[in-house]
Amino acid sequence: MLLIPCPWCGPRDETEFSCGGEGHIPRPADPAALTDPEWADYLFMRKNPKGVHTERWVHSQGCRRWFNVARHTVSHEILAVYKMGEPPPETGADSKQNRT
Amino acid sequence: MAEAYLRLSALAHLGLEARAVADPGEAGVVLSERPGRGQIDLRGEAEDAGFLGAVEQAIGLALPLEAGTTASGGAATALWLGPNEWLVVTPPDGQGAAAEALRAALKDLWAAVTDVSDSRAVIGLSGRHARDVLMKGCSLDLHPRVFGPGRSAQSAVARALVLLHQTDEAPSYDLYVHRSFAEYLWLWLEDAAAEYGLAVVSGG
Amino acid sequence: MKKYSIFSLVRNAVSYHERWSEAWRSPEPKGAYEVVIVGGGGHGLATAYYLAKEHGITNVAVVEKGWLGLGNTGRNTTIIRSNYLWDESAHLYEKSLQLYEGLSQELNFNIMLSQRGCLNLAHNQHDLRQLSRRVNAIRLNGIDSEILTAGQIKALVPILNCSPTARYPVLGGSLQRRGGTARHDAVAWAFARAADARGVDIIQNCEVTGIRRDGGRVTGVETTKGLIKAGKVGVVVAGHASVLAEMVGLRLPIESHPLQALVSEPIKPVLDTVVMSAAVHVYLSQSDKGELVLGAGIDSYNSYAQRGSLPIIEHMLAACVDLFPIVSRLRMLRQWAGIVDVCPDASPIVGKTPVEGFYVNFGWGTGGFKATPGSGWVFAYTIAQDRPHPLNEPFSLERFHTGYLVDEHGAAGVAH
């Protein structure tokens, strides 16, 4: 069971959180201007890397705050936790590099 | 305010007052319902000194800014809920005046004052095995080195979300739980406490 | 292929079983094939078999990075059924079930298809409405399905807690009598043996590291055993779809999650039916060896590790003990997880891609095992004919652009 360091509450069990999937997918500014495939890309297409994944979590049973997590999808190691709006830290999150 | 006799606490139907004993004796775990507290959900910018000052002015309380801490002042206690959220707990029927004072003080700021007094029931848990009972359903580290008097945390106890507040060294705890989950949590606590001996006391 | 039968068993007993031959060869890869199938799980092996059998294409290699059949093929809870809501799914899974029904004889390998019935429980009024909609749709699609009352369910599964005061009371259920289980390993082995007998090369311990292209056309695969040329490449990799797709720059609407399962210690028979409860995320059956086989819901986060989180198991077993009180004193012997590739509509992607000669078959989520022969059958057709069979046409990648999704969360929401 993961131990996730909430940026506010500190380390808590995974069960207190909800996973919001891949992070850093901004909502398109003008969806009407997008083609159907472009819109589908925003809606559905995901990196799903085998390696470091930057994803969003919310401390749903605690302070109810959303934040970003960089986590390895094989070792489950959490490499970084950072707030919404902040850029991902350098963790080698390029999936090509970190295929194991 | 309406007549108090019209009110029913979340656990009134369990007949806890009738079960209450004056002296818990050898019981390892002591439970009570602590009804009627005023509760206000307060939102505002923790970085804004103006907000903090206005709150202190209004209710005589410096809001706790560190996660998991509490602060008391005036007649109220504030529990940290999030980086911009607190639960202000007042004595019974104190929420109206406190909310008015807060609203007046914060009217020009981006803040929110919401009376949630009936949202949560409060269950008092004490006795020498109080911590053991909590550990059965709560994954927080409650060791005195980590979680002592004055600490609070939102977490889960079994399958209910709970705002936990340790009120003394004994340790004694107040468990704030959403009203509709209160009966479930009470029954769960009774079951978990069975191993240590249980006494119900009056918490009014 | 030496035929398996009771007679061959007796004959070989005389020679102390020293004369059995390999079930499949382990050849080194040739330099080129007409078709390379990436992924030696059940679906990939079935694809190769049907390419050879139905389309006469035998110059085929199946490349597998590890040993065949040890991914999700060997990690699922072996449930087979075709009781899906939408026509598109119902027809595809029913094709698969029909192929399963003759598979032991066709492949001459006992896959132990046991059509002991698959029961879905309803615990509230909403469940009952959904169940009725599903059963009516399945029936009108010509597939067997029936609604059972709580009383009929109690008679069928005596160990089920049917008390009206249960936390999750059993208000009714649907039964697909043709549903059941099969021996998962045997399905992979049987397809491997039969494909091999038709000339397919099964190449184990051969990991694909790149896809060769010439312009918009695929020309082969780079592997740890060297370049293998092929005019057509079919990718059938559960739990690794995104990794393979990235090799040709394809972005997928897929996320990979752990799906957990466990078995109890073996006990004498107590459960003859497969029982599933979507509401409480429990599904269980009893294997021929006597183990109760239980599956849970997926873990919420992306993962390529074949392990999951304990709370999922605790939650599932609590519901299970409540539904089946007598299992409380049984014990969990092994727990594990598979990696399931989940699409937003809980339906697979089987078809062509923008890259010519590059075909994909993945995203079966939690329900791949039951689809094994059907998936292989339609995928072989798609590769051989360079166009989807009507059965898999709705399951294209383009559906995510048009919005024509096949939303099977109701059927697949609880994993199987």
Add this chain to the structure above:
Amino acid sequence: MSPQRHRLAAGGRIDRSRPLNFTFNGRRFEGYAGDTLASALIANGVTPVARSFKYHRPRGIVGAGAEEPNAIVQLETGARTQPNQRATRVELYDGLTAASVNCWPSVNFDLGAVNNLLKRLLPAGFYYKTFMWPPGFWMRYEYFIRRAAGLGKAPAAPDPDRYDKMHCHADVLVVGGGPSGLAAALAAGRTGARVILADGQNEFGGALLDGGAEIDGGPALDWVAAAVAELEAMAEVRLLPRATVAGYYDHNYLTIVERVTDHLGAAAPANLPRQRLWKVRAGQVVLATGSVERPLVFADNDRPGIMLASAAATYVNRYAAKPGSRAVVFTNNDSAYRVALDLAEAGIEVAAVVDPRPEPEGPLPARTRARGIEVLGGQAVVAAHGGGRVAAVEVMGLDQAGGGVIGESRRVRCDLVCVSGGWNPTVHLFSQSGGRLRYDDALAGFVPDRSAQAERSVGAAAGTFALADCLARGFEAGLEAAAEAGFRRKGRSRRAPKAPAQEEAPLRPFWVVPSTVARGRGTKHFIDLQNDVTVADVALAVREGYRSAEHLKRYTTMGMGTDQGKIGNVTGLAVLSELVDADIPSVGTTTFRPPYTPVGFGLLAGREVGALADPVRKTAIHRWHEDRGAAFEDVGQWKRPWYFPRAGESMHDAVNRECLAVRNSVGVMDASTLGKIDIQGPDALRLLNWVYTNAWDNLKIGRCRYGLMLGEDGMVMDDGVTTRLAEHHYLMTTTTGGAAGVLAWLEMWLQTEWLDLKVHLTSVTEHWATVAVAGPRARELLSALTSDIDLSAKAFPFMSMRAGTVAGVPARVFRISFTGELSFEINVPASYGMAVWNAVMMAGEKYGVTPFGTEAMHILRAEKGYIIVGDETDGTTTPGDVGMDWIVSKKKPDFIGKRSLSRPDTAREGRKQLVGLLTQDPKEVLPEGGQIVAEPEKKPPMKMIGHVTSSYWSASLGRSIALALVYGGHKRHGETVHVPLIGKTVSAVVSEPRFYDPEGVRLRG
């Protein structure tokens, strides 16, 4: 009762002053406190104790711990019966009853043993090759196979015991209370760190419990006692005996199974749980899990009386029980020489020590010879003889390579064979933690290599066997672990415990003994005793291409038994490596998965069963409903009153009465479960415009508006009424089921996307109780309860809100309607909910006010054609599909879900659309979920054009009504469609989905 014939007169850790009675296979025996069931059976000379899984061969006790493959018993009877218990792990208590599993009629005469005669027909995987004819007959064969399979029996009744769970945090968790673990715990404990020491046995000491060893110049057991006493006195140390660490999960999360009362039998105190699951988050872990001896494999090595040498020593030394009277020790290493000496010491004749090493030298062989025991170097036991028990072994010389036998065979009479093929470090938990294993040639076994988590292995688990090294390394590891967890040694340092050095010669890696008969011809060399997997089975698997360790395991079932192959797996790998001509590390080890030993389902479920299975959420008015005999329906975790039957009424009667009351007079409903979200902030309006399909700009203070919320995929997600309370203050309501989800959804957007929006959201669902008063006389009723709210249609129009006092309680009253009638929803703080409900009931008495439940509510809204999210929508339904294009703003440039609505399939004509259905026979009520066809005469597969989403008997209309989603439904009004059911087809006409007061006159009245 027979005396304990095989009990030694003195010694052991049993308490001879506390005899205990027990029953095994119907016979009564006596043992002592401190015995396990296995040791008591040995003390009574009981053999065989079990039959094997496949061939039903008689079997005896092989081990003394968790590794036991054979002695699997059914413990107790009735509701407390427990299948598949290892006799070696069952502590004896007075009155214990146990029986062998999987044999009939008895363990001594088992009809299943016919399989042993047929064994040549039953090689590994035989079932894959047969039972295929005639087609479709598999399930008939399977019927018998299923009945033959399985070990013990499940109880027939619910479990009367209770189970507990405990979350726990530790700086250092030490797994295993042998010398290494005790030393580690002492070292860590002395730093003040929080330490947990868990051990599966009833007392700490591990292998030291077998006696003999020396620590710090005295008997090791004295040191153990002192160490335990010191640990017990430490405030931050938790000692858990009878506690097996079962699982090692991500981020140093481990589970421990504590057997709290299992060893007490009927004497177990009623207030204690039977078992407790400790869920430990550990800063650091020290794995001192020891090792398990492995056997040497020879022909018919499964005969009762053949056991692990260490187990024999344990029975003699710890339990004072004699596993035989004349022993042969067969070993490839020095450790079993100690066993030979112990046996001799206990008065058991040791006929010989057989050792494949050509010239066994060193102190232990020397002492053995000095004791007068014959040591047969360069030789091996090639076969065992005997039926119910081993009677003799055959010993032959080995050639240099160990691959063949030489010389004459010698028959040695014995009733006990103690085998030792070396030791496998218990690396299960290490492997579970993700750590990588390494094959150690000297040890001929796998040892921990690279750690994946904050953990270290010590002692035998790390391949360190000498006691002195175990103590030193354990102590050091304890200090290291504590230091990494932030605790340094305090005050004067205390030295590690010391033990005298021992000299041992290296083992000779040796797995399967060759014999004069080709393997698999006539005799059986067992690798996996529980699953009856032999060397010939492995050879067959390899021959057929099942060459990976994992294929081998699955094809032969090796290691898949309840013992998980703890003693046989490495041997199996060795045989495999020999057959495929590769070294052991390259054929690999199988992955160890949790749990280490089986964990009870009931324990994992904990107390979350029965009444505590899942929270039952109840409203503030629930008790009233209950007292009035309401029938409830589950909506999520809530219990909602479904209908309120009066005496003698059917559901149908009650619901009709409730509906008519609302249409004709007044009804009252508890609507407290609807979600309520308080929205405050200058950007509240912007938020509403983002998340709802319609525009909110012109909503006046005190007015309400209905809103539809979509997912980003354009599909209907939730709906509800939102009220503007003040300039920047709104109250949103959601569906009951959507309450938590909608709040989370809004928060997600605010916190992850629209960080600049100044809005605060607070759930107030639980703060308010909601009493909905609906019907033409609602106004009259309410007017008796309020003096400060003008209820007139003009002053208080439809879709508005007024604050005031109702029944003396401050309230918000919303004039909104889900029934189509004049309706007021009174919101009061939840603690007043019951009082206000009662006041409404009293005030309504003269109007015959009728409480109504969710069923009547569903009918009333269906008559009006109002959708219920989840019934008329299913996650694939757009606003247009349910005829609600009118609420989708064309002017707003964007809102959540807007873009998806213009995708080709979403915008397409002819999608499933909401219609009404009126059956041709007005008495016929369609079943909900019925599928609709246009051509009923066809046979399946039929083309389905839609389905019934809601269907009721409408008492108000005196006929049935239904809502349905039908392809192109909006253009089908007036068409006749058909719903094929079992045995009949019902025809209906497509209509507008509004059946009652379509102009909405009543609700505005």
